[in-house]
Amino acid sequence: MKKICIIFISIILLTGCNLRKETNIDKLKKIGYDEKLSTYINNNLKEDSINYLLTHDFVSSIEEIIKNKDFKEEKLSKYIEYLDKYNFNVDDLIFVVNKEYYTDNYSEKVIKLMKEDYFIFDNLDRYLKYTKKENTKDIIRDVNSDIDNKFYTNVKNTDLSKGYLILVNKFNKLDSNYTPSNLVNIDKKYGNPLQIEKTTYEQFIKMYNDAAKKNLYLYIRSPYRSYNTQLSLYNNYVATDGKINADTYSARAGYSEHQTGLAMDLTTPKTLLGKFEGTKECDWLKNNAHKYGFILRYPKGKEYLTGYMYESWHYRYVGIEAATTIYENDLTFEEYYAYYVK
Numbered sequence: 001m002k003k004i005c006i007i008f009i010s011i012i013l014l015t016g017c018n019l020r021k022e023t024n025i026d027k028l029k030k031i032g033y034d035e036k037l038s039t040y041i042n043n044n045l046k047e048d049s050i051n052y053l054l055t056h057d058f059v060s061s062i063e064e065i066i067k068n069k070d071f072k073e074e075k076l077s078k079y080i081e082y083l084d085k086y087n088f089n090v091d092d093l094i095f096v097v098n099k100e101y102y103t104d105n106y107s108e109k110v111i112k113l114m115k116e117d118y119f120i121f122d123n124l125d126r127y128l129k130y131t132k133k134e135n136t137k138d139i140i141r142d143v144n145s146d147i148d149n150k151f152y153t154n155v156k157n158t159d160l161s162k163g164y165l166i167l168v169n170k171f172n173k174l175d176s177n178y179t180p181s182n183l184v185n186i187d188k189k190y191g192n193p194l195q196i197e198k199t200t201y202e203q204f205i206k207m208y209n210d211a212a213k214k215n216l217y218l219y220i221r222s223p224y225r226s227y228n229t230q231l232s233l234y235n236n237y238v239a240t241d242g243k244i245n246a247d248t249y250s251a252r253a254g255y256s257e258h259q260t261g262l263a264m265d266l267t268t269p270k271t272l273l274g275k276f277e278g279t280k281e282c283d284w285l286k287n288n289a290h291k292y293g294f295i296l297r298y299p300k301g302k303e304y305l306t307g308y309m310y311e312s313w314h315y316r317y318v319g320i321e322a323a324t325t326i327y328e329n330d331l332t333f334e335e336y337y338a339y340y341v342k
Contacts, residue, residue: 024050032058049076064090116140118339134148144338145305148169164319170307172325175253176227191220197261200317207292216281222265225258249309263316277312290327293320305332
């Protein structure tokens with residue numbers, strides 16, 4: 001009887017061993033992962049992710065991938081797909097996949113471009129074709145500003161749906177019949193008694209009052225201009241200085257910010273445009289206009305981006321949030337529009 005019991009117990013133990021279910025750790029070890037990594041995978045990844053790894057060949061860099069600070073488990077299959085397809089280091093792999101920058105070309109230059117601030121994926125082909133600059137930061141800035149094209153080519157109608165962030169420059173034009181719907185008259189206290197967009201005027205008055213508290217006085221010289229007014233001005237400049245010179249300081253009709261009602265030329269009551277630079281009011285505006293939603297539209301050193309000479313007097317309303325970003329990051333409106341608006 002004792003012998004029969006022993007045999008019975010032995011059979012049960014052997015059967016139990018044979019019936020023990022193979023664990024994920026066991027399966028991962030069979031593929032080639034060591035005990036420690038298999039356990040880590042089993043304890044930290046979801047079942048779907050583990051099953052994906054089990055249906056894929058051994059991935060030598062899987063530990064570096066899943067322990068990377070930017071690892072996103074939901075993108076695991078894409079990481080491995082791109083690791084198989086391209087010769088990526090893990091940091092570049094995770095960067096590209098997380099950003100969803102999918103292309104057939106991942107040269108060293110392409111990766112460097114992708115990592116630049118203000119990179120726009122849709123502009124990649126244009127970045128690569130642009131040969132005027134070598135530095136990737138310069139390439140990004142120039143192409144985003146559209147100056148990989150010649151001025152007044154590839155012109156588009158201004159997207160009026162952008163509200164206070166509409167872009168009017170040498171690539172974006174207004175129709176000849178465009179007139180802002182909310183123009184108001186300027187009180188002679190604040191400048192020439194012409195017209196300007198309502199919110200722009202209200203924000204200017206706030207800025208005027210704060211400047212006046214510091215004994216600084218601003219004066220609006222030239223606000224809204226109609227298409228026909230701009231046409232007359234530009235033609236006179238061309239007759240005087242020639243077309244090439246006129247294009248450096250005057251907009252062609254339809255391409256002037258003044259037609260939006262959002263732009264104005266500012267000086268002091270006793271200062272003309274050319275003498276505004278160096279005044280206390282000019283210095284104050286440079287450091288404070290953004291607090292009221294205004295930007296210095298044509299800054300010094302950015303002439304080749306904006307298409308116009310430096311104008312210390314030309315300010316444009318874009319709203320406080322946009323103006324602050326532009327001021328703090330030393331951007332032109334062209335750069336801001338490409339990255340934040342368009």
